[in-house]
């Protein structure tokens with residue numbers, strides 16, 4: 219998701235340099251969120267500087283540094299049983315965006331009060347909802363969180379992006395009165411929400427390092443005077459002793475921690491400052507707290523519950539599905555062309571094109587403008603005014619396409635974004651979910667379209683390896699990347715893969731490319747059995763790298779140490795490349811035949827489908843990788859016509875259009891120009907010159923003379939195919 223780089227973290231800068239070196243451009247991509255200023259005030263290691271003036275503050279021993287706390291927690295987390303999810307409710311499936319429209323539709327959540335009763339004593343939360351926010355009803359999930367908080371409970375809630383998490387603490391804040399403290403990681407987000415609340419007539423304030431001192435003092439005075447309902451603070455500002463002591467004297471009735479996954483080092487956007495929040499519960503023992511996030515897998519959820527609430531918390535997870543968003547992944551061939559084709563199909567609609575580097579955003583915006591599309595660029599390297607002007611145009615005018623790095627998007631709440639196009643591979647499935655989640659917030663159909671090339675994978679791997687982080691984190695990030703690749707390569711419903719990653723079961727969705735246009739799959743049952751056998755016979759304790767080593771018959775220390783050289787599986791997969799096996803393993807994970815222990819050491823274990831495969835009850839089909847496709851092509855040349863690889867179907871379409879145009883020109887039937895088989899052959903072989911063209915099925919001398927030039931041009935114009943990215 220959003221990589222939040224504080225000024226103290228070096229990772230962002232390293233990555234920027236790296237990317238810049240690699241591509242010769244000022245890349246920022248996922249890595250410089252410095253568009254967002256972060257609050258830089260923080261107290262080192264969460265230690266207490268002075269005597270706490272208030273007895274309620276629990277003293278933390280000096281040894282209890284952030285790091286010590288971290289490793290202690292890590293141990294505990296591993297040992298802890300999974301946190302019971304008090305209730306998992308999943309209503310998105312009921313039409314997803316058909317949010318409930320009024321109290322009467324909340325029967326799912328609670329018994330509905332008879333109208334007459336409601337008229338006598340109107341429920342204050344509905345009043346606030348209507349009077350302050352102007353909404354007629356709660357959306358799925360909101361009311362349960364609000365009710366629990368009003369009952370004084372701690373709540374952890376995981377709800378999709380754009381589902382309305384803010385309201386979950388804003389409504390109780392107004393119902394409860396007194397002061398609600400809201401913790402948020404980014405100044406931009408705080409300012410946004412404060413402005414929105416003020417426009418709704420709510421006394422909201424923020425104290426942060428982005429404001430003048432006078433402003434901060436005035437805000438604090440208003441809070442002390444009891445005028446403020448919601449006070450937004452960064453974690454580092456809140457967790458100073460002075461602030462805690464001062465707040466403890468005020469009438470704090472609720473604490474909300476937004477983007478709560480930042481507390482977990484298992485999560486995708488760990489912020490060390492967030493770990494200090496673990497003390498809040500002790501400082502404000504009787505104040506209900508709510509932690510909100512859109513992206514937290516089970517491990518991260520358990521970690522948040524433990525760290526913030528010592529597991530005394532009601533957890534609500536709202537379905538992750540955004541069923542109105544169509545999902546599609548395409549191999550990257552020629553991103554210029556692919557992007558233009560895609561955006562032109564959506565002319566007049568608002569959309570976002572995400573690129574990895576700053577330079578690419580400019581390039582993309584330029585290309586789109588040339589094609590007559592209103593496109594703007596957005597990245598952290600632009601000056602602030604230009605950036606804000608572009609964002610403003612995007613937010614307020616229809617039909618604007620923003621070509622942006624991921625510096626753009628956090629807190630963007632525009633209902634009618636119709637598409638999110640990824641010109642480059644995102645960082646993880648969490649990141650991807652966040653990023654495409656900016657589309658279709660109004661519940662109407664929208665598209666999430668991603669290009670995926672092998673060069674992107676290499677780049678991402680390198681980012682992780684070069685990152686200045688510990689090995690644990692690197693390993694986890696590699697596993698996250700692996701899960702994303704599994705999604706990209708999935709041969710079955712993408713939504714199922716995505717939702718399974720977040721711990722949800724679902725049926726094939728009918729609204730993704732794998733559901734609507736299944737690709738030509740290859741039977742890989744034998745290969746799958748080999749993998750399963752290697753995993754089983756090594757005790758299901760090893761990660762993909764070692765399993766592949768076994769299959770490839772590698773000679774190394776580990777193989778030796780565990781005696782794996784003697785297994786029947788050893789060397790059984792020599793006939794294939796390492797990358798093929800890795801891809802097969804990812805696809806087996808995506809198909810729920812294997813499971814990966816992300817929090818642990820990434821060991822592969824055998825999941826339900828895998829057991830069925832081993833028992834011979836089912837088969838396994840997979841999507842061949844680019845290399846596999848080429849190898850397969852050699853083997854099965856004769857069958858090639860029937861199974862055109864998906865990356866070539868676009869070219870085939872272009873060739874068919876050309877054929878039709880030529881046929882019309884000459885007043886003949888299209889098949890007379892070339893048969894389908896000839897066009898398929900061209901799409902597969904992509905001849906570059908006349909000699910190669912002569913080798914195409916059905917090309918004789920006359921056709922060579924008449925058509926070679928035109929078709930060669932079309933093929934060239936279509937780009938050089940996946941080869942460019944290998």
Ligand SMILES: Nc1ncnc2c1ncn2[C@@H]1O[C@H](COP(=O)(O)OP(=O)(O)OP(=O)(O)O)[C@@H](O)[C@H]1O
Nearest residue numbers: 353355356357378379380381382383384385512631
């Ligand atoms: N009950 C409701 N009825 C109508 N609109 C609502 C309701 N609740 C929230 N919204 C609107 O939905 C939009 C998204 O809300 P919000 O920004 O709180 O989402 P979020 O869950 O915090 O998303 P993110 O994960 O991106 O932060 C806002 O414009 C908000 O006003």
Ligand SMILES: [Mg+2]
Nearest residue numbers: 380383384476
């Ligand atoms: Mg939010």
Ligand SMILES: [Zn+2]
Nearest residue numbers: 711727730733
């Ligand atoms: Zn699907």
